Amino acid sequence: MAKITAGVATSHVPAIGAALDLGKTQEDYWKPIFDGYEFSKEWIKNEKPDVIILVYNDHASAFSLDLIPTFAIGCAEEFQPADEGWGPRPVPTVKGHSELAWHIAQSAILDEFDMTIVNNMDVDHGLTVPLSLMFGQPEEWPCKIIPLAVNVVQYPxxxxxxxxxxxxxxxxxxxxxxxxxxxxxWGTGGMSHQLQGPRAGLINKEFDTAFLDGLTKDPQGLAKMPHIDYVREAGSEGIEMVMWLIMRGALNDDIDERYRFYHVPASNCAVGHIILENK
Incomplete structure (x- = not known):
């Protein structure tokens, strides 16, 4: 049978993708961030996943205020990089695993999760930046990817x-x-950041660190945290971290924390990253 062996969580800051695409990874500002993923790139080479279920949020690329699914699973055979206003990122086409995606959709819907099935959508930086951080710049992504988009943009x-x-x-x-x-x-997004208003540029290292600790030691406790705590402590975009809980819920209760990385700043955001392996 198929088996989930590991979970990965990482920020998906769009400027990270731009830095990589424009050849800025060795510049003083960006080098510490990309260095923080060197372990992860070697780790995933050894793990050789066949499929990645990648949980992310769309940034008005595939969806808009006209249509806001809470959970949307991509069941197509492939997904093109989205044009987010400055052209698509120069990254490979994402190859899906249609059969497994449809199976997950069926199973989750029969378990009373109202999944939106999507057969045609482009994928933006929320999905492609994590792939670039973990795999670098290959000619094609080395495994199949199932996009799982979560609404963390429009309340509720x-x-x-x-x-x-x-x-x-x-x-x-x-x-x-x-x-x-x-x-x-994989769960993506976060960590603490706010992009607008009087608190723009907010970073809360203490909250971020506690969240990373909770993923390993007390995910049930994290699951009880209300929306207002994310917004108050981690900024308006900090709510993206609920997507990391999908990753954690898909793992065993007993896990090994294999790697952790945290860095501030990256384009006014905190970058967080963790690798968890099932025991």
Missing amino acids: PPTGNRCYNLGKAIRKAVESFDADLNVQI
């Missing part, structure tokens, strides 16, 4: 508890899929 986003339980439903679905696949699940 899903609760942390709903996200955590969706992760559990995804694990159940994967483990009932009749194929020998090494599957990873």
Whole structure:
């Protein structure tokens, strides 16, 4: 059967993608960030996932205020990089795993999660920046990717508890899929940041560190955190971290924290990253 072996969480700051695409990774400002992913790039080469379920939020590329799905799973065979106003990123086309995606959709819907099935969508920096951080700049991505878009832009986003339980439903679905696949699940977005208003540029290292600790030691406690705590402590865009709870819910209770990285700043954002392996 298919099996989820590990989870990865990482920020998806769009300026990181621009720095990589424009050859700025060795500049003084950006080098510490990219150095922080060197371990991860070697780790994933050894892990060789067949499929990655990549949880991210769309930034008005595939969806708009006309259509706001809470959870949307990409079931197509491929997904093109989105044009976010300055042309698509020069990254490979994302190849999906349609059969597994449809299986997850069916299983989750029958488990009473109202998943939106998407057969045609472009994917923006929320998905492609994490891939670039982990895989660099290959000619093609080395595995299949299933996009799972979560609404954390328009109120109300899903609760942390709903996200955590969706992760559990995804694990159940994967483990009932009749194929020998090494599957990873990634949660992206965050950490603390606010892009507008009087608190623009907010960074809360103490909150971010506690959240990373909680992913490893007390995910059930994190799942109970209300929306207002994310907004108050981590800024208006800090709510993106509920997506990390989907990743954590899809893992075993017993996990090993394999790697952690945290850096401030990256374009007025805190960059967080963690790798968790199932025991």
